[in-house]
Amino acid sequence: MNAESKEPKSRYLQYLELLTGSLEEKKRWRQYKARVKQLPENYRTAVEALERYLMHFGPADGAGAMAMFTDLADLFEQSAADGTPIRDIFGEDPVEFVEAFMANYPLGQYRARERNRFTSAIARAAGEDTERRDGTD
Structure with missing residues (x-):
């Protein structure tokens, strides 16, 4: 089924996707993995290490994560x-690179927002800051 199709999904497909997740996202994941497999060994090793890191600390939703992984494949294919x-x-600092990379994706930005919220809360608790800097009420 094409993601851009305007046809309604059958009840069977709706039920199947409820149980297994988006079939389109699974297809995109397989395409991404095939692209990574075609990379030279050193690039593939770097992508797989980065992928492992992103699985733990990156966006958790399928669409956001797939956009990030697709861009990752683009970057390494071009490189x-x-x-x-x-x-x-x-x-020199791979963690700095991956954190900056993740910040470009909407669900990766929550980490920066939560870090600011946490830092502000500690500053207020320590009596160092009475003004909220995290943009929340």
């Missing part, structure tokens, strides 16, 4: 084609 060294992609 491999250009011969960009792995260290030039990640820089």
Whole structure:
């Protein structure tokens, strides 16, 4: 079934997706994994390590995560084609790279918002700051 199709899903497909998750997202995941498998070994190793990190700390929803993984595959395919060294992609601090990468996706931004909220709460509790900086009431 095409994600852009305007036809209603059958009850069977609705039930199946309720149990298993979006079939379209599963298809996109398989396509992403096939793309990664085609990368040169060192790029594939880097992507798989980054993927593992993102599975633990990245966006949790299917659509948001798939957009991020698709962009990740694009980045590494282009880098491999250009011969960009792995260290030039990640820089000296791979965690800084991945945190900046995740911040570009809506569900990755919640982490920065929660860090600010947490820091503000501790500052208020310590009597250092009485003004909320996290934008919440």
